[in-house]
Amino acid sequence: MNKVLIISGPTATGKTDLAIKLAKQFNGELISADSRQIYKGMDIGTGKDHSKNIHINLIDLINPDQSFSVAQYRKLAIEKIEEIQNKGKLPIIVGGTGLYIDSIINSNCETYSIKPNHILRTVLKHFSVPNLQKIYKFLNKSEYIKLNNSEVHNPHRLIRKIEITLSPKKILSVVPNNKFDYLHISLTAPNDHLYQKIDKRVESRLKLGLLEEINKLLKKYTWSDIGLNTLAYKEFKKYFAKSFNVKSVKEPYDATLKDCIQQWKFDEHAYARRQKTWFKNKTNINSFDITQNLWEQNVFETASEWYNKP
């Protein structure tokens, strides 16, 4: 048995709920593909709101001040998939981090074998984008001219390209290409529908005590810690800078708090759009619009057919 079921889609489409139902149906076990739920202590903002008696793998892995990357995720996820398969169960990957999902099923990227060069990154971090462009152009002109307009202005990507070029390991070790028999189900919905759901969820997360959670995190961590550069947290930086003793959300909201909340909503909308773009253009995806009738029934039919096929 080499099957893996994948449930993806933009935020607020009900991926986890669906995955839990499918897990019951097909004797499955969940693996998260979520780049933020890996952080311990960041629960309300990242939406770890599933019931306690559902076990989800690959969440709560590290503290918000620790770094993590897709290459590490890939390794852990593949190990976990095999472990679950060996138990005779169906691994179900569920999450909205498209890059993480792709690292499992489209593992054609040999650069995963090139580790970050922290010294280099620390230096390059201070360079302007035009200077990074010059450096990369100097090092590898033929690759440089292939960069598209968005890549060439993206400092992260330029630094990584430089890092790869300078890596002593010129002949890249071949990353084993894991060929799982996977079914990729992706949920989607029109933007307006998602925005409404997102806005409601924002309000409910505030009521659940998001601000208290942030307060608690700030006792151990700072805004410059990488984990706090996350939707639902970073927007409140302004508010916490202003008032240190935030106890709870009181209505009517203070003006600064109101701005933070509005910004959070907008950021979530933009995030959902980016996710849709990512999944829209992937091949081999079965897409289901959750505003259509019978979508869930259709998902179960598709999944059953795939699951029962030898």
Next chain:
RNA sequence: GCCGAAGUAGCCAAGGUGGUCACGGCACUGGUCUGAAAAACCUGGGAUGUUGGUUCGACUCCAACCUUCGGCA
């Protein structure tokens, strides 16, 4: 009712001695992507309150009207 100020995209907002119908930001839209991805980047559409007047030509000047804000009644 009177006096003053202001009316530029869904919101905030720049501008000029009248001259290719107008800077930005947010929102919204589409896209990029492989060891930071809830990140970081790229792209697109949309506007001069209304009606007249002056002028070769007005968003810019003038008048009236409408609306908003402040002050006085």
